Structure formats: structure tokens, C-alpha cells
Amino acid sequence: MTFGAEASQRVDRIYQNPDIVAQRQFTLDHLKLKKGDHVIDIGCGPGLLAMDMAEIVGPTGRVIGIDPSEDMCAIAADRCKGVGSITIKDGDANTLPCETSSLDAAIATQVYEFVPEIDAALTEACRVLKPGGQLAIIDTDWDSVVMRTDDRDRMHKVLEGRRDHFVHPDLPGRLPSLLSKAGFDLAYSGGTPIVNTSMAQGTYSAEIIRSSAKQAAKREGLSPEIAEAWLKELEGFEARGEFFFSITRFLFIAQKPS
Ligand SMILES: C[S@@+](CC[C@H](N)C(=O)[O-])C[C@H]1O[C@@H](n2cnc3c(N)ncnc32)[C@H](O)[C@@H]1O
Secondary structure, three states, rough: OOOHHHHHHHHOOOOOOOOHHHHHHHHHHHOOOOOOOOEEEOOOOOOHHEEEEEEOOOOOOEEEEOOOOOHHHHHHHHOOOOOOEEEEOOOOOOOOOOOOOEEEEEEEEOOOOOOHHHHHHHHHHHHHEEEEEEEEEEEEEEHEEOOOOOOOHHHHHHHHHHHOOOOOOOOOHHHHHHHOOOOOEEEEEEEEEEOOOOOOOOOOOHHHEEEEEEEEEOOOOOOOHHHHHHHHHHHHHHHHOOOEEEEEEEEEEEEOOO
């Protein structure tokens, strides 16, 4: 999937939401970067994580953000301008612009689910890490959604449309074996849920539910009325203070053997 201007601005907006800010903190708490570390942010998107990492590694460290989307790179470059330790470059997960065994850490949050040649991309991440270096990955499986509904069948039909958005909608469950095949040792696996009891403006749900309904309405074999009825049901829950939504982000930390 290509992230054009509209999609890039949308990600930039959603990823500043407190739920995603907390997810970035959860990831960084587990990755444990140090001052002076050299790190690559694979699929850096709008550069929010690159900024957080630059603060941790300090002026003696280095953060390289790469992304194949021109629009994402433009947003990231603008956000990171003036921070001398960050470089934003056009690039792809399959060909990282780094020397072999040169980096202390690599990170890919919500990226590998969009990368078709996932085995090659993980092998490439392993190549650029120093022995003992760590790769942190966050990915989602939409089957982890728990949501209030009185019509489970309709909800599942709508959410199935969300899975079309990804090349690998089931990546979290496959990552431990894929990482091992790519030469990594798995150091940590866990999850962090996003839980919303409201879909009011400013919540993660506000954006994601309306875009899921829009996506589902365009899906072959699903009438727009089904998506609309699902949205109406959720708006009803919201009005009565009965709304509930949860999705799990899965985090894996993998280590290149020393
Ligand atoms: C949902 S955004 C996540 C952005 C960022 N990692 C974050 O967490 O804020 C997904 C990003 O993956 C990038 N992407 C898609 N395919 C890629 C590939 N083959 N190599 C590297 N990045 C890719 C997209 O351009 C987009 O910026």
C-alpha cells in the first residue's frame, strides 16, 4: 500500500493521539535504547518515533528514518528539522541504506504488515544490526478487536474489510517463527491494548471506526447499508454511554545473536 498525501496526513493526526503516544512509550520502555546508540526507524512515517528516539540517544547518537512514501518523508523531515542526530531518507524495508553490522537497534512499528517480502525484510534488518543488536516490531491483528455489539455477524463482516488494508493481516501470530528463520533470538513478546469507552472526537476509535465503515462500504459483496447500520449502532451506544472498543498491539523484541 502506498501512503499518499491524504493517508500520510491521517496517520500524522491519528498517531499524535494519546493512545498511540502511550504505545510509543510502551515500545521504547522495552527497547531500552542508550545514549550514543545508532538506530534505524524502518517505515518512519511522520517521524514521531524518530523524535522520541533522538531525545533518548542524545547528540552523540544517530537516528535514521527511512520510508518509501514521499509524503511521509516530507512530514517527517519537517518535524525533525533542526535535530542534527536525525536523518530522514527515502527507502524500503528490503534495502536498508546502512552498512552490515553497523547499528545498535532497529524499529518497525505498524510497518511489516504492509511489506510483501517479509522474510527478506527481516533478514535485511538482521544484516544491519551489530551482534547483540535489537529489532523492535509492533504489529496488529484486527482479530484482536473486542467491541460492544448486538450483531456480531454484521460487526465481523465490517471488520473483515479492515483486514484488506494489510498485506499480512495475521502477522503477529507468524512473527516469532519468521524472526527465528531470519536469524534472530526472540527476547520479548507482549501486547498493549488500546481501550476506548467513547468514540468521541479525539479518541483513537473516532478515526478508526468511521474509516472502517467507509472502507467496508466499498467492499465487494457488502452493501453500504450494512456498514451504515453498524456505525448507527455504535453511535447509539456512544449516546447512551455504553460504547466499548479494544484492540491489541503486539510487540516483539528480537536480538541478533552475539
Ligand atoms: C501506519 S504507518 C506507521 C508509521 C510509523 N512507523 C509510526 O509508527 O508512526 C506505515 C508506514 O509504513 C511505510 N511502509 C509501507 N511499506 C513499506 C516498506 N516496504 N518499507 C518501509 N516502509 C514501508 C508507509 O509508507 C508508512 O509510512
